[in-house]
Amino acid sequence: MRERELLAPALLDELDQYLQSPTVPAYKFCELIAAVREQNPVSALGIRLGLATQPNDFGVVGYMVSYCGTLGQALARYHRYHRLLQRGLVSRTELKDGVLHMRWRQAVANTPLACEFSLAAFVSLCQALIGRAVTPIRAGLPFPKPDDLGIYQALLGCSVDFDCDDIELAIPAHLLALPISSKDPYLLRLLEQQAKVLLNQLPQMEDAQAGASFHRVQEQILESMKNGDVSAVAVASALDCSVRTFYRQLRSAGYSYRGLLAHTRHTLARQYLADPALAQTDVALLLGYSEQSSFIRAFRSWTGMTPGEYRSHLQHKTGNLG
The missing domain is CATH 1.10.10.60 (Homeodomain-like)
Incomplete structure (x- = not known):
């Protein structure tokens, strides 16, 4: 915003406050990036911002993968510790016919802008690690095709599909063997120990439990819509728990x-x-x-x-x- 000299002092102050914090709630990130687009309504803003990220923007996970030996080792650790980046993030990968297919969905940060950002930030991370451009084979986003499709394809350098179930990215498998110039086994061990500690500190909940919690609350939201009151107070009351307990249970499930x-x-x-x-x-x-x-x-x-x-x-x- 400062680079483009956008005059929105209140929003800049709010952004500065969150930049001083080690984490930003996913829903707040969605609100902030939407507010930035209102000030600067350019096409594919999430893609543009995502491509500007660097490994250190990913916190301890970003530093850790920077010290791996190859991109394949880095992506394996990224997948192992991605819960440190965003709660409620679910991902899966498949290696087939020389192509690495990655899919992920974000339970909270699921707006089009946030999905754009996530896709482009991951591409940017891979490029920064191996020190060269990464041209994906294809990408996919879970929202309707925009009128300015060409900008997405130009920025990412590949075809982009829309109305997908998940955020999708496919890259050539041979990239996984490329070395990372900042490789440091000693620092990698230290940071992986730190990542393990941080991961163990997160509230533990099995995927099945998290899914059950999601559907239970979602069903009550549907019921509450019939009464015209979908406030957290009304939904928590219908589920026979206090608002504080309700919020705590949702946070434990990553929502x-x-x-x-x-x-x-x-x-x-x-x-x-x-x-x-x-x-x-x-x-x-x-x-x-x-x-x-x-x-x-x-x-x-x-x-x-x-x-x-x-x-x-x-x-x-x-x-x-x-």
């Missing part, structure tokens, strides 16, 4: 209530808007919004387009909506 509510509304909104029998005002009410303007603002933050524009996108894509 925030705000992020989970937004995820649920976003998923339902796309389903409802695909039904031509539902007016936009009906969709807003079904999602528990008292004002349509609040729904429009929220939907734009999730998808980068208004509900009306999204319906037009569906109409163009399927030819079924009126």
